[in-house]
Amino acid sequence: MNNARKKLVLVGNGMAGVRTIEHLLKLAPHAYDVTIIGAEPHPNYNRIMLSSVLAGGASLREIVLNDWDWYEENGIRLLAGQRAIGIDASAKRVTTDKGIALEYDKLVLATGSDPFMLPLPGADKEGVIAFRDLKDCETMIEASKRIKKAVVIGGGLLGLEAARGLLHLGVDVSVVHINGYLMDRQLDETAGGMLQAELERQGMKFLLRKHSVAVLGRKKVTGLAFADGSEEEAELIVMAVGIRPNVKLAKTAGIEVNRGIVVNDWLETNVEDIYSVGECAEHRGIAYGLVAPLYEQGAVLAKRLAGVETAGYAGSVTSTKLKVSGVDVFSAGRYDEPPGSRALRYQDEIDGVYKKIVLQDDKLVGAVLFGDTGDGAKLFSIMKNGESIKGREKELLLGIVPGQKGADPLERLKGLSDDEIICGCNGVSKGAIADAILNKGCSSVGEIKACTKASGSCGGCKPLVEGLLAVYAGENAVATKEGICGCTALGRDEIVAEIKRMELKSIKEVMNVLEWGNAEGCSKCRPSLNYYLGMLWPEEYKDEKESRFTNERYHANIQKDGTYSVVPRIYGGVTSPAELKKIAEVAEKFDVPMVKFTGGQRLDLLGVKKEDLPKMWEELEMPSGHAYGKALRTVKTCVGSTFCRFGTQDSIAMGIRLEKEFERLNTPAKVKLAVSGCPRNCAEATIKDFGVVAIDGGWELHIGGNGGVHVRATDLLCVVKTEDEVVEWAGAFLQYYRENAQWNERTSNWVERVGLDAVRTALQNKDDRATLCARIRKTLDLTTDPWKQIVENGALRKNFEPLAEAQNV
Numbered sequence: 081m082n083n084a085r086k087k088l089v090l091v092g093n094g095m096a097g098v099r100t101i102e103h104l105l106k107l108a109p110h111a112y113d114v115t116i117i118g119a120e121p122h123p124n125y126n127r128i129m130l131s132s133v134l135a136g137g138a139s140l141r142e143i144v145l146n147d148w149d150w151y152e153e154n155g156i157r158l159l160a161g162q163r164a165i166g167i168d169a170s171a172k173r174v175t176t177d178k179g180i181a182l183e184y185d186k187l188v189l190a191t192g193s194d195p196f197m198l199p200l201p202g203a204d205k206e207g208v209i210a211f212r213d214l215k216d217c218e219t220m221i222e223a224s225k226r227i228k229k230a231v232v233i234g235g236g237l238l239g240l241e242a243a244r245g246l247l248h249l250g251v252d253v254s255v256v257h258i259n260g261y262l263m264d265r266q267l268d269e270t271a272g273g274m275l276q277a278e279l280e281r282q283g284m285k286f287l288l289r290k291h292s293v294a295v296l297g298r299k300k301v302t303g304l305a306f307a308d309g310s311e312e313e314a315e316l317i318v319m320a321v322g323i324r325p326n327v328k329l330a331k332t333a334g335i336e337v338n339r340g341i342v343v344n345d346w347l348e349t350n351v352e353d354i355y356s357v358g359e360c361a362e363h364r365g366i367a368y369g370l371v372a373p374l375y376e377q378g379a380v381l382a383k384r385l386a387g388v389e390t391a392g393y394a395g396s397v398t399s400t401k402l403k404v405s406g407v408d409v410f411s412a413g414r415y416d417e418p419p420g421s422r423a424l425r426y427q428d429e430i431d432g433v434y435k436k437i438v439l440q441d442d443k444l445v446g447a448v449l450f451g452d453t454g455d456g457a458k459l460f461s462i463m464k465n466g467e468s469i470k471g472r473e474k475e476l477l478l479g480i481v482p483g484q485k486g487a488d489p490l491e492r493l494k495g496l497s498d499d500e501i502i503c504g505c506n507g508v509s510k511g512a513i514a515d516a517i518l519n520k521g522c523s524s525v526g527e528i529k530a531c532t533k534a535s536g537s538c539g540g541c542k543p544l545v546e547g548l549l550a551v552y553a554g555e556n557a558v559a560t561k562e563g564i565c566g567c568t569a570l571g572r573d574e575i576v577a578e579i580k581r582m583e584l585k586s587i588k589e590v591m592n593v594l595e596w597g598n599a600e601g602c603s604k605c606r607p608s609l610n611y612y613l614g615m616l617w618p619e620e621y622k623d624e625k626e627s628r629f630t631n632e633r634y635h636a637n638i639q640k641d642g643t644y645s646v647v648p649r650i651y652g653g654v655t656s657p658a659e660l661k662k663i664a665e666v667a668e669k670f671d672v673p674m675v676k677f678t679g680g681q682r683l684d685l686l687g688v689k690k691e692d693l694p695k696m697w698e699e700l701e702m703p704s705g706h707a708y709g710k711a712l713r714t715v716k717t718c719v720g721s722t723f724c725r726f727g728t729q730d731s732i733a734m735g736i737r738l739e740k741e742f743e744r745l746n747t748p749a750k751v752k753l754a755v756s757g758c759p760r761n762c763a764e765a766t767i768k769d770f771g772v773v774a775i776d777g778g779w780e781l782h783i784g785g786n787g788g789v790h791v792r793a794t795d796l797l798c799v800v801k802t803e804d805e806v807v808e809w810a811g812a813f814l815q816y817y818r819e820n821a822q823w824n825e826r827t828s829n830w831v832e833r834v835g836l837d838a839v840r841t842a843l844q845n846k847d848d849r850a851t852l853c854a855r856i857r858k859t860l861d862l863t864t865d866p867w868k869q870i871v872e873n874g875a876l877r878k879n880f881e882p883l884a885e886a887q888n889v
């Protein structure tokens with residue numbers, strides 16, 4: 081049957097291309113063998129949310145739209161981390177930079193855009209970056225740990241979101257803008273000025289009407305020079321001055337290219353069987369830079385590829401919202417009042433509200449809202465419909481304004497007609513959301529997202545979706561509550577309670593009995609259930625490897641080039657010459673490109689091929705350091721009283737004892753411990769999940785610390801006298817955390833959510849601690865070293881043989 085399938089190759093593993101494939105899989109699941117070539121070494125992620133990652137509103141993992149498993153489950157071959165470099169249109173073949181040649185029957189180019197980098201002298205210096213992909217985001221997060229001052233060039237949507245993110249990371253930011261007011265491509269001067277005032281209140285600085293002429297510094301950037309002779313200091317420069325469609329590959333096939341890849345209404349290029357979609361495509365002279373039109377294009381192209389009759393894509397009217405918390409800005413259509421148009425304006429300087437609608441021939445052609453964007457969806461719908469608003473102009477502007485800044489949002493939502501668009505990114509109407517709630521049983525934002533895609537892109541419409549839930553599901557408690565994912569409306573506590581009550585013992589059983597919306601589950605609920613079942617039934621439950629992430633399946637951390645890293649366990653960070661020799665020999669024998677000390681005082685062997693893992697573990701003869709797992713990672717120690725003249729207790733012995741006691745423990749999220757030999761705290765115990773600090777005559781026990789993106793100092797749990805008590809409290813704390821936290825919730829978030837008092841109360845009674853310790857002991861006694869297990873088991877070893885599967889590319 082496979083032979084009957086045609087070969088479809090998609091170049092570009094980004095938002096528009098993959099959305100097209102999602103549509104296609106629904107329309108014609110067996111029509112094509114799909115291969116995706118993606119230059120980035122990641123599965124498809126939500127580029128829009130990079131701004132939120134930077135501003136602390138989402139984690140990198142949360143923005144993945146289609147995880148590695150999705151490709152596997154849908155039979156898609158993904159060549160991640162490879163770039164298509166040439167197309168031979170006559171032979172119908174694409175080649176990649178890794179020397180792979182792929183034949184196609186249909187080829188889709190979805191190569192997106194490149195950020196425009198101002199060609200300034202010195203722009204190649206270290207510290208000059210764009211803001212386009214995960215790598216840029218990571219660079220900014222990393223840089224923020226060592227720099228004080230950054231400059232963002234460009235006061236548009238991207239520049240302001242980048243600046244807001246950097247401010248959140250504690251960096252002092254100046255935005256350099258060429259124009260006299262911000263967001264000049266979306267706002268008029270009044271709204272731009274109000275926006276500037278609000279952002280200044282948040283701590284952002286602005287340099288307007290500035291022409292950058294040179295990047296200063298020797299090797300690294302130190303500043304930016306302007307045409308007026310002034311300079312601005314900067315240790316990092318982010319360029320956000322617009323984008324250019326990525327047409328390089330299309331040119332190699334002789335495809336017609338203008339600003340973008342020229343396509344007709346069915347997204348066809350001038351070369352047969354080659355299509356283009358997304359930011360790289362130019363339709364009727366426009367190359368769009370927002371997802372809503374790109375998703376509309378994707379829907380049309382999918383139908384074309386599936387052979388389903390469809391009207392062509394006719395172009396889109398677009399609207400934008402700035403994603404900066406505390407600032408409400410909306411803009412749609414002609415904000416700039418073209419000749420022959422008329423505008424109505426309302427400005428309230430007390431509440432900081434500004435509204436403008438632009439009319440042409442009695443039709444609404446543009447809108448700018450600042451301070452109160454509640455009517456954006458309504459105005460945008462009217463604009464898209466192209467209906468006459470003659471006689472309703474003032475009602476549209478004023479009927480929603482005076483004294484109504486806080487007008488009941490639910491009333492507003494009720495007043496919208498069914499065809500009004502609620503989710504601009506995904507084109508989802510109020511009627512479609514109502515249908516999902518009333519007829520398809522959706523009772524949480526997550527379920528509505530899974531069913532309609534509303535709120536799945538920029539997330540700006542989430543409050544409206546929540547509002548519609550309240551409108552249609554009323555006070556029904558289930559309706560407003562969030563499930564653990566889109567497959568269920570049940571929260572963590574309900575699921576765990578039901579598993580216990582009904583003694584459910586497998587993931588399939590849980591999904592069936594608790595009526596999961598999606599029978600197969602998703603990448604969020606499957607690992608959660610796997611954890612909860614393992615925690616509740618340590619003896620009976622058999623861990624489902626397929627429900628774990630790649631790292632935990634292969635017991636090593638996958639790196640960005642597809643190789644793995646190996647971290648053997650070194651208790652308390654104390655090693656010996658013999659052990660070091662062995663590690664060195666193994667590293668040499670297997671050509672390990674890098675050996676590095678980790679932040680947790682362990683040795684990391686980086687760049688290992690998957691097929692070498694079992695052989696390396698066999699030769700190392702050391703236990704796994706679990707550096708890849710949601711498990712006890714490391715116990716960091718200082719030298720303590722053994723060598724340090726300040727040390728009051730033996731922190732090394734204490735650390736080694738704790739690590740030996742709790743190694744191999746599965747936890748909701750990774751867990752790190754540390755022991756310091758005196759309050760000078762050289763082991764940094766007060767940013768660990770469980771930190772132990774020696775004091776005269778005893779030990780302070782600290783909990784809930786985190787040294788990652790959201791740094792959190794620990795809370796003091798209690799003070800104890802003996803080493804046995806340290807172990808007892810640590811065991812009770814870890815088990816209480818295992819039994820009560822949500823999967824993937826670090827102790828720092830959990831302690832904040834439940835409160836320190838709740839944890840203290842649960843652990844203060846000695847009998848309760850003993851019961852918790854007995855349960856953790858039972859779990860620990862059942863664990864074995866995963867590396868040893870694989871080394872000794874031929875069937876498990878086979879999993880490490882080279883596979884042509886996508887996720888290891």
Ligand SMILES: Cc1cc2nc3c(=O)[nH]c(=O)nc-3n(C[C@H](O)[C@H](O)[C@H](O)COP(=O)(O)OP(=O)(O)OC[C@H]3O[C@@H](n4cnc5c(N)ncnc54)[C@H](O)[C@@H]3O)c2cc1C
Pocket residue numbers: 091092093094095096097117118119120127128129130131162163164165190191192193211212213238241326329357358359360368369370371372374401403505538
């Ligand atoms: C920080 C940020 C915030 C944003 N916020 C919003 C927002 O709030 N609302 C909104 O509507 N839009 C927003 N956008 C814009 C939106 O993300 C883009 O419009 C959208 O991602 C474009 O989708 P695409 O598939 O065309 O391109 P992309 O998502 O860029 O995907 C193209 C992919 O193709 C790959 N590629 C390129 N050439 C090759 C090749 N030769 N071989 C293999 N792979 C290749 C690229 O590496 C890339 O992964 C934002 C963008 C950024 C950067």
Ligand SMILES: NC(=O)c1ccc[n+]([C@@H]2O[C@H](COP(=O)([O-])OP(=O)(O)OC[C@H]3O[C@@H](n4cnc5c(N)ncnc54)[C@H](O)[C@@H]3O)[C@@H](O)[C@H]2O)c1
Pocket residue numbers: 198233234235236237238239241256257258259262263264265290291292320321322323368369370400401402403
């Ligand atoms: N919330 C959102 O919808 C959102 C957020 C981020 C990015 N995006 C999209 O990503 C793309 C890139 O965003 P962008 O903001 O870079 O593009 P943009 O074209 O919207 O804005 C670029 C800004 O840089 C300014 N500029 C140009 N040259 C300059 C110079 N030499 N010095 C100083 N300023 C200069 C321009 O006046 C303009 O305001 C766009 O398609 C945008 O729509 C959207």
Ligand code: SF4
Pocket residue numbers: 718719720721724725726727728731756757758759760761762763
């Ligand atoms: S924490 Fe105290 S005991 Fe440990 S190394 Fe530092 S000064 Fe010495």
Ligand code: FES
Pocket residue numbers: 502503504505506534535536537538539540541542
């Ligand atoms: S408006 Fe962006 S996700 Fe709905």
